Amino acid sequence: MRTVPSLAKAPEKLQLEIIEKEDGHDVFETKASGGILNIRGSSGTALCRGFYDFLKTNRLGMVSWDNKDIRWPAQLPDAAPRRIVSPFRNHYYFNVVTYGYTMPYWTWERWEKEIDWMALHGIDMPLALVATEGIAVRVWKQLGLTEKEIEEFYTGPAHLPWQRMGNIVNHDGPLPASWHKEQIALQHRILHRMKSLGMTPICPAFSGFVPRGILRLYPEAKLHRLGWGGWPQKNHAHFLSPEEPLFLKIGRLYMQEWQKEFGKNTYFLADSFNEMELPENKGGAEARNNMLSSLGEQIYRSISSTNPDAVWVMQGWMFGYQRNIWNADTLKALLSKVPDDKMLLLDLAADYNKTFWRNGMNWDVFKGFFNKPWVYSVVPNMGGKCAMTGVMDFYANGHLEALNSSSRGRLSGMGMAPEGIENNDVIYELVTDAAWRDRQEDVEQYLENYCRARYGNYPDSMKEAWNLFRRTAYSNLKDHPRFNWQMKPGTRGCSVNTSEDFLKGLSLFVNTRGLEHSPLFRQDAVEMTAHYLGIRMNEAILAALEALDEQDMENTKKCMEYFRKYALRADSLLEGHPTWRLSRWLSFARSHGTSPEEKNKYEQNARRLVTRWGLP
Known part of the structure; x- marks a missing residue:
């Protein structure tokens, strides 16, 4: 209704x-x-x-x-x-980092719309990670950690996904008590609505990352310091060795507190080595595999300790991203002591395997995932970027390769794990439709049906525009598609499609007449025009750099005036877009906080993620 x-x-x-x-x-x-x-x-x-x-x-x-x-x-x-x-039992949605690039400050009003969107698109297995920290803080306090030790562990809300996966700690925090109280209340509403629609949410579990202050209480505990992305040592996470009895104790406490607050659930996510090296050991491959086997066993035991029906869920991004670490031997070791029916692997990035890395499909490399149930998934967005990219034909039909593979093993679901949403609508429609289909899709016919449903018509100019898009931006996958002005100063190249055919497609789409009554056509026309202006800004930067090479300061300045003109036009245009507005992003952040100081802090954190991302 x-x-x-x-x-x-x-x-x-x-x-x-x-x-x-x-x-x-x-x-x-x-x-x-x-x-x-x-x-x-x-x-x-x-x-x-x-x-x-x-x-x-x-x-x-x-x-x-x-x-x-x-x-x-x-x-x-x-x-x-x-x-x-549906050819699949489960229909999965979200990436851990979607909770940073899009969702960190959502209110219930926005969450309600998202759950409606999920249900309409047939999604029944979403990640539900709100209030992860609110439960963990209770555990840290039970163990005897001080407020200062807890505060130093956490990041600001927009960076929490990377704190949860152990990539960074102690950045843009702390998190006040009011934040935890609010998030716990929000998670109650989210879980209630999801479950009322028959969804089976995936909730958080303990992955092994602990505040450094744990050493004050357990000075003999073995911790591994894990770095990521060149961050300084003060932001490195500490990973508790799975051989430590304390690992199981903390895991059990977390599950007890979670279940006490939210009731029983079945699926729980724990990711311990996302984009990171394995902890150092001196015993070679055998010692490494023993450590991984122990880790898998301890995570499963902690999850099932208060709920024998619980299933451990793990993201598989590193299976394709870090083949130097993850191979058949290491993954088999990690899974070896977990009952087959108590594990679910998210094969996160089939599109990257097939169209970007071109390094073979994970279900072949990892031998059908050793009899563990798994979910075929794609990552149609990296870093929350909004540029048009992705192999459209693959998103429509790539899942058929998995369904028909002799290595499919216990393939149980299909889904998508975008790092950011509210972009590239056609890709999300393709993927969610594909999850309910086991036959080949004619993409040309699909696009006609898509446009007639979305806008009410399919004029010739729009048909030609989509043909051009399929041959350009939607013919290949760009990792973190960016214009040069989104990169380091002086960068001349970009990863956004800037071809003449693509520009022609943008012009044809925007100048299509007779669809102005459609709010979705107006939204998409704004996006297309913003892309066009972004490319012109790209060109202005290149021209300015060339003039600078010639020490022609007058022409350099003139080119940058053009850049500013295009940028201001894009800004003005995007104020009419329902989601691509900085003001909306900041209003979500400022809707939280119990004082002007807290609201300002949240706004600063939100601004940082979409500009510098990291250090001040």
Whole structure:
């Protein structure tokens, strides 16, 4: 009813019915007759997905983040029965760092919209990491750590994903007690809504990272200092050796406190070595594998200690990113003492394996993940960047390679782990639709259906624009796509597509006439124009650098005046976009805090992530 308010006035025109799953897989059926839409589904999410499928299939609209275009008719025309069974048991969503690049300061109002978006797109297994720290602080206090020792451990809210994975500590904090109280209350609402829709959220567990102050209480405890990304030593995390009895004690305490607050859950995430080297040891490969085996066992034991039904979930980004460390032997060791049915691996980045690294698919390299259930996933966004990128044909059909592979093992789900959302809508529609399909998709036909559902029409100019996009920006995957003005001063190259064909596609799209009534066309036209202006800014920087090489200061200044003009136009334009506004990002941050000082601190933290990211 929140999606189509007119249905709230005539609820009898929408009939919902719960049916059985098919071999454990969600299913939905839709049929329209006599002005009544009947949807049958095997869960709340399946019912919502069925409604959205009907909406798009009949070209009645589409839902984006904080925006939509719904053209619900006064009299619904008849539509033939349609039955869809998902080829996957689970439909996964989010990356740990989405909680930094997009979601750190979300309020319940924004979360409610996101959970609606998830349900409509058929997602039933989202990461739910809000209040991770609120529970951990209780554990640290039970152990006897001081407020100062706890404060030095944490980062500001926008950087918490990297603190959770042990990449950095002690940056842009501390976190006040009011933050923890607010986040715990928010997580209650999030989990309640997710579970009411039949979703199975993945919640946080203890991964092994501890405040350095633990040594005051346990001076003999063995800690490994882990660095990341060139950060100074004061920001390095301390990883508690899994051989220490304290590891299991802390893990159990965390699960007890979590369950005491939020009740029973099944899936729990713990990531210990994201983009980091393994702790040093002097015993060679055998000692390394023994340590990994012990770590896997201890994490699982801590998760299952208060809940024998609990399943350990782990992100698999490093399986493709760090093949120098992670191979069949090391992964097998990590998983060796975890029961097969109590583990779920997120094969995070199939798109990177196939179209960027080109280093083979993980399910082949890791022998079907050694009989552990796993989720096929893609990473359609890096670093929250908004530029158009990605291999469209792969996102539509890449999952079929996994489904048909002799190495598929216990493939149980499909999903996506974008580092930032609210961008590149067409890719997210492609991926979420693919998760409910086990046949080849004709991408050209898909784009026509997409545009007719999204905007209400598909003029020739738009068709030509999408053909150009498929041959340019959407024909390859760029890691962290950036213009030169988003890089270090003096950088001449960029990773954003700037070809003439791409520029022509942008112009054709923006100048399409007859769709101005569509809020989603206006949103996308703003994005396309911002891309165009970004490329012109890119060119102005290059021209200025060339003039500087010639010591032509007058022309250098003139080029930078053009850059400023384009930048200000882009800024002005984006104020009309529903999500791409700095003011919105800052308003989320300032909505928290119990004093002007706290609000200012949150704003500073939010600004830092989208500018310098790291040190002041």
